[in-house]
Amino acid sequence: MSQRPDPAAFPADFLFGAATAAYQIEGSTTAGGRGRSIWDTFSAIPGKIRDGDTGEVAADHYNRFRDDVKLMADLGLRSYRFSIAWPRIQPGGRGPVNQQGLDFYKQLVDELLANGIEPWVTLYHWDLPDELEQAGGWPARETAERFAEYADLTAGALSDRIRFWTTLNEPWCSAFLGYASGEHAPGRHDQAASIAAVHHLLLGHGLAVQALRGHGVEQAGLTVNLYPVTPVDDDPAVLDVARRIDGLQNRLFLDPVLKGAYPEDVRADLAPLTDFAFERPGDAETIATPIDVLGVNYYSRHRATVSAMPGVAQGGVAGPHGDPTAMGWEVDPTGLTEILVRIKDDYREIPIYVTENGSAYDDEVVDGAVHDVERTEYVASHVAACADAIEQGVPLKGYFLWSLLDNFEWAHGYAKRFGMVHVDYATQERTVKDSGRWYADFVRSHRDLQR
Ligand code: IFM
Numbered sequence: 001m002s003q004r005p006d007p008a009a010f011p012a013d014f015l016f017g018a019a020t021a022a023y024q025i026e027g028s029t030t031a032g033g034r035g036r037s038i039w040d041t042f043s044a045i046p047g048k049i050r051d052g053d054t055g056e057v058a059a060d061h062y063n064r065f066r067d068d069v070k071l072m073a074d075l076g077l078r079s080y081r082f083s084i085a086w087p088r089i090q091p092g093g094r095g096p097v098n099q100q101g102l103d104f105y106k107q108l109v110d111e112l113l114a115n116g117i118e119p120w121v122t123l124y125h126w127d128l129p130d131e132l133e134q135a136g137g138w139p140a141r142e143t144a145e146r147f148a149e150y151a152d153l154t155a156g157a158l159s160d161r162i163r164f165w166t167t168l169n170e171p172w173c174s175a176f177l178g179y180a181s182g183e184h185a186p187g188r189h190d191q192a193a194s195i196a197a198v199h200h201l202l203l204g205h206g207l208a209v210q211a212l213r214g215h216g217v218e219q220a221g222l223t224v225n226l227y228p229v230t231p232v233d234d235d236p237a238v239l240d241v242a243r244r245i246d247g248l249q250n251r252l253f254l255d256p257v258l259k260g261a262y263p264e265d266v267r268a269d270l271a272p273l274t275d276f277a278f279e280r281p282g283d284a285e286t287i288a289t290p291i292d293v294l295g296v297n298y299y300s301r302h303r304a305t306v307s308a309m310p311g312v313a314q315g316g317v318a319g320p321h322g323d324p325t326a327m328g329w330e331v332d333p334t335g336l337t338e339i340l341v342r343i344k345d346d347y348r349e350i351p352i353y354v355t356e357n358g359s360a361y362d363d364e365v366v367d368g369a370v371h372d373v374e375r376t377e378y379v380a381s382h383v384a385a386c387a388d389a390i391e392q393g394v395p396l397k398g399y400f401l402w403s404l405l406d407n408f409e410w411a412h413g414y415a416k417r418f419g420m421v422h423v424d425y426a427t428q429e430r431t432v433k434d435s436g437r438w439y440a441d442f443v444r445s446h447r448d449l450q451r
Pocket residue numbers: 021024170297356402409418
C-alpha cells in the first residue's frame with residue numbers, strides 16, 4: 001500500500017539529509033598518514049567479507065568529496081551526516097593529531113558549508129585504530145579514555161564549524177557483532193568481552209560528551225539502532241524471549257544513557273556471562289551525562305520466537321512478514337513510528353533525529369537510470385511514518401536517508417546497495433536513482449513551503 005508523506009507535516013527547520021560512514025565510502029586507506037583500523041585488518045582475512053571485498057577504494061570519496069558535495073547540493077539536501085575515521089586523526093589511536101587527516105575533514109566541512117549544507121559529524125562509526133584493539137579494544141577501559149582524548153582533539157579543531165556531534169554510531173553492533181558473533185571487526189567470539197565492550201563504549205560516549213562540552217558544543221548525543229520487538233504469539237516463553245531481545249537491543253543502551261542505570265532484568269539475564277566487575281563508582285553518572293539529541297537508526301522490526309539463536313540473547317528472531325529487502329529485513333514503517341513514540345513515553349521528550357533509515361535492493365542501471373520502485377516506496381512510507389510520530393507529539397527534528405551513496409556494506413562487501421545514488425565501482429560513476437529523485441523532490445517541496 002502506497003503511503004506518501006505531506007511536506008507540510010514537518011516543521012520549517014526540520015533537517016532532511018543523507019548519511020554515510022568513513023570506511024564505507026572514503027577509500028584511500030593509507031593516504032594522508034591514516035593509520036590502520038580494525039576494518040582494514042578484518043577485511044584482509046580471507047572469508048570474512050563477501051567476495052574478498054575491502055574498503056581500500058570504496059566509493060573513492062576521499063578524492064571525490066567536492067563532486068559528492070556538489071551532488072548533495074544539486075539534490076537539495078539540508079544536512080549531511082558523515083563519520084570521521086579515528087585513524088586519520090590519530091593513526092595509532094593515541095597521541096598528537098595527524099594534521100593531514102584533520103585537514104581532509106576541514107576541507108569537507110568547509111565545502112559543505114559553502115554549499116549551504118549543515119554538517120553532522122559522527123566520531124565513531126566502527127573504525128577503531130588497530131593498535132587500540134591490540135591493546136584490548138573496547139572490552140578494555142583504556143579505549144574509553146582514548147576515545148575521549150580523540151573527541152577532545154577533534155572538537156578542538158572542528159567545533160567552530162560543526163554544530164551537531166554524535167559520539168558513537170550503533171554501539172550494539174560494535175559490541176555484539178564485533179566481540180560476540182564475530183561477524184564484524186575485530187571478529188572476536190567472546191560473549192563476556194562483548195558486555196565489557198558495551199560498558200566501555202557507553203563510558204567512552206559519556207567522557208566524549210564531556211570533552212565536547214569543553215569546546216562549547218551544544219548539540220551532542222549518540223546514535224542507537226532500535227527495533228520494536230513483537231512476540232510471534234503470547235506463549236509465556238515467547239514473551240520472555242521478546243523481553244530479552246528488547247532488553248539487549250534497546251534498553252541496554254537507552255536506560256543507562258537516559259535513565260542512569262542498566263535495566264535490572266537485563267543484568268539478571270547476563271549474570272551467567274559477567275559479574276559487571278568492569279563497572280566503577282561514578283561510571284553510571286558519566287554514561288548518563290546529559291545529551292541534547294538522540295540519534296535513532298531504524299531499519300526493521302524484530303519478531304521474537306523461541307527457536308534457538310546463537311548469541312547472548314539465546315532467543316530467536318522469526319522470519320520477516322511480507323517481502324523483505326535484499327538484506328532479508330522486514331519492511332515495516334509503522335515500527336519507526338512505534339519506536340519513536342516509545343522513547344517519548346518510556347524515557348523523555350528529548351529531541352530525536354532519525355540518523356539512518358533505508359533499504360538495500362538489487363539495483364540495475366538501465367539506460368542511465370535506476371528504477372528502484374521498492375526503495376522509493378520504502379523511503380516515502382518511512383518519511384510518512386516520521387510525520388505520524390510528529391503528529392503523536394514526538395519531538396522529531398530531522399531524518400537522514402541511509403545512504404547517500406552505494407557503499408561497502410561491512411561483511412556483505414559491495415553486494416548490498418543502500419544508496420540513493422548508484423555507484424559503478426569500476427568507473428566510480430554516480431547515477432541518481434529514482435528513490436534519490438523522489439527524496440530530492442520531497443525535500444525541495446518542503447523547502448519551498450518556507451519561501
Ligand atoms: O551500512 C550500515 C551502517 O554502517 C550502520 N547502520 C546500518 C547500515 C545498513 O546495514
